[in-house]
Amino acid sequence: MDVPAMLEAASLLVPEKVATENDITVNDVWEYLTHDEWEVALDLLEELGDVQPLSPGFWETLATAAEQMRLDRSAAWCNWRCYEARNGTIRANLTLRPAAEARRKTAIPGAGVLRPMWDIGNRSPAGGPALDIARLWVEFVPFLEPGGQASVRLAPLDPSQWQHLEPGQVITMHEDRSVAGTAVVLESVTAHR
Known part of the structure; x- marks a missing residue:
């Protein structure tokens, strides 16, 4: 399927x-599609996906279209949203420890490549x-950056371990072993299957 057909399907x-x-x-999307403005149509579809939860198929289709247009960050974002559509959404406000107080001296890449560990209140068999x-x-x-603060989204390796999280x-x-940052949960939504 070509890019316009994928965007139309989405x-x-x-x-x-x-x-x-x-x-x-969605009528605005169609207007841009008729003028072969595929990147704008993709951006608008991503925005519409923020208004209400949409299916994993919607996000998969957008990810494939973005990949074919070589829009790497958009493709990564749409794949991320597909994961959230399947597994739920966790958003938090994260504050990293300053470089002088932490192991990390460089910035965290923003597009979902870092896989840190989190203390979310679960206990090991030893307590x-x-x-x-x-x-x-x-x-x-x-x-x-180290010492910085931002809203983040989390994609757990095992979503079932995170279902107890609540805002605040x-x-x-x-x-x-050391704490790299502290986050306050803003949103924890279980996926509707």
């Missing part, structure tokens, strides 16, 4: 009544903290 999965804060609807792994996506910026809960990020 647009058919968006309910007609869905609109962004700027009143963008100590059990650390759980989750990929990290930094929202709205390409990376997060504090969790800690680890890249080794």
Whole structure:
């Protein structure tokens, strides 16, 4: 399937009544598709996907279209959203420890490549903290510097271990035994299957 056909197929999965804060609807997507403005259509479909939860198939189709257009960050984002559609969404406000106080001296890449460990309150059989792994996506910026703060999304290796999280809960990020950062959960939504 070619890019325009994929974008058309994805647009058919968006309910007609869905609109962004700027009143963008699927009709706007169709207008850009008729003028071969595929990248703009892709961006608008991503925005519409933020208005209400859409199916993994929607996000898979957008990811494939983005890959064919060689839009690597968009493809990674759409694949991330596909994961969330299947497994749920966890968002948090993360503050990294300053470089002078932590092992990390370089920025965290924002596009979901880092897989740190997290203390989310689970316990090991011996009673100590059990650390759980989750990929990290930094929202709205390409990376997060040591000492910085940003909204992040987490993609757990085992989503079932994370279902107890609630907004306001504090969790800690680890890249080794020491605490690399502290996060406050903003949202924890289980996927609707």
